[in-house]
Amino acid sequence: MTASGKADLVIVANRLPVDRVDNPDGTPGWRRSPGGLVSALEPVLRANDGAWIGWPGGTEDDLEPFVEDGMSLVPVHLTAQEIEEFYEGFSNGTLWPLYHDVVAKPEFHREWWDAYVTVNERFAAKAAEVAAKDATVWVHDYQLQLVPQLLRELRPDLRIGFYLHIPFPPGELFQQLPWRRQILEGLLGADVVGFQLAGGAQNFIRLVRQRVGHKTHRDLVYLPDERTVRAAAYPISIDASGFEELARSKAVGERAAEIRRALGNPSKLFLGVDRLDYTKGILARLRAYSELIADGELDVEDAVFVQVATPSRERVEQYIVIREEIEQLVGRVNGDLGRIGRPAISYLHSSYPREEMAALYRAADIMVVTPYRDGMNLVAKEYIACRYDGDGALVLSEFAGAANELRQAWLVNPYDINGMKQALLDANRSTVKERTKRMKAMRKTVVENDVKAWADSFLQELSRVRESHGKPLRPARGS
Numbered sequence: 001m002t003a004s005g006k007a008d009l010v011i012v013a014n015r016l017p018v019d020r021v022d023n024p025d026g027t028p029g030w031r032r033s034p035g036g037l038v039s040a041l042e043p044v045l046r047a048n049d050g051a052w053i054g055w056p057g058g059t060e061d062d063l064e065p066f067v068e069d070g071m072s073l074v075p076v077h078l079t080a081q082e083i084e085e086f087y088e089g090f091s092n093g094t095l096w097p098l099y100h101d102v103v104a105k106p107e108f109h110r111e112w113w114d115a116y117v118t119v120n121e122r123f124a125a126k127a128a129e130v131a132a133k134d135a136t137v138w139v140h141d142y143q144l145q146l147v148p149q150l151l152r153e154l155r156p157d158l159r160i161g162f163y164l165h166i167p168f169p170p171g172e173l174f175q176q177l178p179w180r181r182q183i184l185e186g187l188l189g190a191d192v193v194g195f196q197l198a199g200g201a202q203n204f205i206r207l208v209r210q211r212v213g214h215k216t217h218r219d220l221v222y223l224p225d226e227r228t229v230r231a232a233a234y235p236i237s238i239d240a241s242g243f244e245e246l247a248r249s250k251a252v253g254e255r256a257a258e259i260r261r262a263l264g265n266p267s268k269l270f271l272g273v274d275r276l277d278y279t280k281g282i283l284a285r286l287r288a289y290s291e292l293i294a295d296g297e298l299d300v301e302d303a304v305f306v307q308v309a310t311p312s313r314e315r316v317e318q319y320i321v322i323r324e325e326i327e328q329l330v331g332r333v334n335g336d337l338g339r340i341g342r343p344a345i346s347y348l349h350s351s352y353p354r355e356e357m358a359a360l361y362r363a364a365d366i367m368v369v370t371p372y373r374d375g376m377n378l379v380a381k382e383y384i385a386c387r388y389d390g391d392g393a394l395v396l397s398e399f400a401g402a403a404n405e406l407r408q409a410w411l412v413n414p415y416d417i418n419g420m421k422q423a424l425l426d427a428n429r430s431t432v433k434e435r436t437k438r439m440k441a442m443r444k445t446v447v448e449n450d451v452k453a454w455a456d457s458f459l460q461e462l463s464r465v466r467e468s469h470g471k472p473l474r475p476a477r478g479s
């Protein structure tokens with residue numbers, strides 16, 4: 001940040017990287033926020049010395065900008081009603097299910113939309129205030145799709161990028177949205193609109209042509225005001241070397257051994273790590289696993305499934321329902337199939353620091369990631385980064401963005417329970433030689449395409465598009 005309190009790089013995301021919590025002694029404290037967006041962007045903010053604008057989570061207070069753990073953070077206040085209508089409502093009751101293949105039914109309410117507009121205006125105004133002249137503002141995710149256009153109206157000098165962390169749906173689904181045109185126009189306020197996969201970018205370009213009527217050519221949209229917008233895929237990643245370093249540390253190694261001991265030193269440890277979300281396919285994977293035990297293919301005496309489910313969006317109806325379903329299944333499976341001191345599934349409804357996650361990754365023989373739809377899924381990449389020993393197996397859903405890059409995983413269709421059972425068995429019975437071959441290839445992908453490479457390629461593209469304003473731009477090669 002500059003001396004005047006303005007920043008040359010501003011990250012705008014619904015959540016700050018830290019969440020306000022109450023310490024046991026009643027004083028307020030900060031905890032790392034959940035989800036892939038924060039784990040990817042935190043190193044980007046640190047490397048660029050920028051400012052991060054976002055909602056500080058569970059607090060009623062209207063907070064001043066502050067520095068936490070070396071990061072400049074600018075809070076945006078949401079009222080209780082806005083949390084209900086903008087965050088739980090339009091963001092997570094309308095857009096989230098709609099963009100994830102309608103895995104759950106999206107609800108459309110006009111009051112939710114009104115709150116979405118109001119809160120997006122507030123974020124845009126805050127970004128206009130914090131950004132230095134000609135700064136770069138990078139807006140993130142589905143909660144803030146109107147910000148690029150609103151911000152451009154306030155500050156035409158800025159370079160504006162937008163990145164969508166979740167899938168961008170096909171036209172057939174997107175068109176259900178009563179406010180589809182406003183969302184497309186909101187996004188077109190950016191110079192570059194980034195997606196996880198090429199398919200999302202193509203869906204967007206097609207919709208812009210059909211619904212807004214702009215001319216498009218490959219990955220470019222030509223606006224009537226001479227501006228050009230590029231819409232392309234930039235698959236997100238993680239701080240791979242940071243995770244590896246953590247996994248290599250003595251403390252994490254010891255903790256991994258301790259975890260295995262506490263579980264009774266099983267010969268096979270299966271692991272699932274997710275936000276507790278109905279898109280993640282947690283129920284389906286636990287069902288597949290428990291059927292393998294019931295069938296006698298796995299034995300609770302030497303295999304255990306550890307499922308970490310991080311609390312998420314706990315007041316949204318569909319999240320309450322999925323939590324009940326998962327907890328009922330875990331209870332039933334452990335009641336029917338467990339033995340004393342040997343539950344079939346060890347279920348943890350909690351969030352853990354990175355060190356504990358790295359220890360779990362190191363301890364796990366088979367990582368099971370089976371979402372019905374997922375933008376990328378960074379947990380899969382974190383597991384790979386932590387397996388510096390070259391061992392460990394990844395069972396991965398074809399419907400996670402990560403499946404595009406991690407082709408050597410045991411790929412599964414989470415809707416096909418028998419197929420998942422077979423993949424779990426195949427991974428379980430694989431030889432060290434086979435696992436190492438697959439892991440080595442996946443490690444190369446994750447290490448070479450880390451989060452720094454992701455941020456650099458997006459930000460470089462943003463300067464290129466912006467610099468060429470007024471001049472004709474050519475589509476990117478290969479688009």
Ligand code: G6P
Binds near residue numbers: 142313
């Ligand atoms: C996903 C989304 C993020 C979101 C995170 C956690 O990763 O892409 O935008 O912040 O989940 O969800 P929450 O609702 O707790 O912010």
